Amino acid sequence: MTDKPSVALVGAGSMGGALLRGWLETGAIDIAHSAVFDPGISADMTVLCKSRELSLNPEIETGYDVLVVAVKPQMAAKALPQYAAIAKDAIVVSVMAGKSTNNISAALGGAVRIARAMPNLPAAIGKGISGLYATETIDAAGRDVVEHLLRAAGKVTWVETEEAIDFVTAVSGSGPAYFFLLTETLADAGEALGLDKQAAAVLARATLAGAGALIDVETRTPAEMRKAVTSPGGTTEAALNILEGDSHALRALVKDAVAAAAKRAKELTN
Ligand SMILES: NC(=O)C1=CN([C@@H]2O[C@H](COP(=O)(O)OP(=O)(O)OC[C@H]3O[C@@H](n4cnc5c(N)ncnc54)[C@H](OP(=O)(O)O)[C@@H]3O)[C@@H](O)[C@H]2O)C=CC1
Numbered sequence: 001m002t003d004k005p006s007v008a009l010v011g012a013g014s015m016g017g018a019l020l021r022g023w024l025e026t027g028a029i030d031i032a033h034s035a036v037f038d039p040g041i042s043a044d045m046t047v048l049c050k051s052r053e054l055s056l057n058p059e060i061e062t063g064y065d066v067l068v069v070a071v072k073p074q075m076a077a078k079a080l081p082q083y084a085a086i087a088k089d090a091i092v093v094s095v096m097a098g099k100s101t102n103n104i105s106a107a108l109g110g111a112v113r114i115a116r117a118m119p120n121l122p123a124a125i126g127k128g129i130s131g132l133y134a135t136e137t138i139d140a141a142g143r144d145v146v147e148h149l150l151r152a153a154g155k156v157t158w159v160e161t162e163e164a165i166d167f168v169t170a171v172s173g174s175g176p177a178y179f180f181l182l183t184e185t186l187a188d189a190g191e192a193l194g195l196d197k198q199a200a201a202v203l204a205r206a207t208l209a210g211a212g213a214l215i216d217v218e219t220r221t222p223a224e225m226r227k228a229v230t231s232p233g234g235t236t237e238a239a240l241n242i243l244e245g246d247s248h249a250l251r252a253l254v255k256d257a258v259a260a261a262a263k264r265a266k267e268l269t270n
């Protein structure tokens with residue numbers, strides 16, 4: 001293998017597409033020897049593949065360095081067996097929530113070298129974070145390849161156990177949706193106060209973007225930054241008293257929500 005792996009990407013939807021964009025933008029893969037497999041690929045992705053002369057839905061043959069699996073976990077049992085020939089010689093990297101390496105191996109005809117990665121949607125602009133786990137069958141060079149591919153999507157962090165990938169999924173994989181929901185509810189609350197709908201939406205969205213950009217460059221902890229916004233006896237404190245309350249309502253709610261996501265990941269294993 002050269003320093004750029006050849007990749008067979010299975011599933012070029014939301015996440016597979018985001019990863020592909022990152023690889024193409026950063027020159028992370030050997031385009032001439034890579035391919036995308038997705039029978040129902042979107043028009044956007046088709047244009048992207050064609051513009052970069054990236055092979056789209058070719059015949060299934062061996063010879064790829066890495067097989068990246070980005071189909072829905074519920075589709076895995078039906079979709080994966082046809083790619084078993086590719087998996088035989090390749091490192092398999094699954095971004096599927098929940099699906100265990102044992103399960104992936106079985107669906108891919110007994111594939112041996114399997115890693116799991118859990119990226120998140122900001123991968124689409126290289127601002128994602130991925131949790132990575134590799135079975136012992138993947139050596140240091142193989143782990144470097146996995147890391148190289150996910151670095152094109154942003155930051156990476158390795159976890160020691162496969163179970164921890166479910167926890168990563170619950171925190172950062174699903175995490176962007178939590179902040180998007182908060183942004184929706186903030187806009188709705190602004191509208192309820194009397195702001196114009198459009199103005200409330202712009203204010204909420206820009207607040208999420210600004211807070212995200214700030215925390216990205218700050219060395220202070222989130223708690224310290226929260227305190228920097230909160231004047232004693234001021235408006236933020238009044239709002240936080242509702243969100244936290246004596247029962248720490250928001251913290252309890254988020255803890256329950258994240259636990260539910262982790263539980264669902266476990267259920268998706270089989
Ligand atoms: N979205 C996210 O933020 C994240 C998603 N993930 C994981 O990424 C995976 C994909 O999720 P997401 O991108 O949201 O889902 P999408 O439905 O957007 O993408 C899945 C893609 O796989 C295609 N597909 C279905 N069957 C096959 C097949 N036999 N061969 C090749 N491609 C096929 C689908 O086509 P069609 O639509 O025609 O069925 C679709 O384009 C999931 O396992 C999810 O857990 C991980 C982290 C974050």
Ligand SMILES: O=C(O)[C@@H]1CCC=N1
Pocket residue numbers: 097169173174
């Ligand atoms: O909702 C899901 O199951 C996937 C995994 C993490 C984000 N989206």
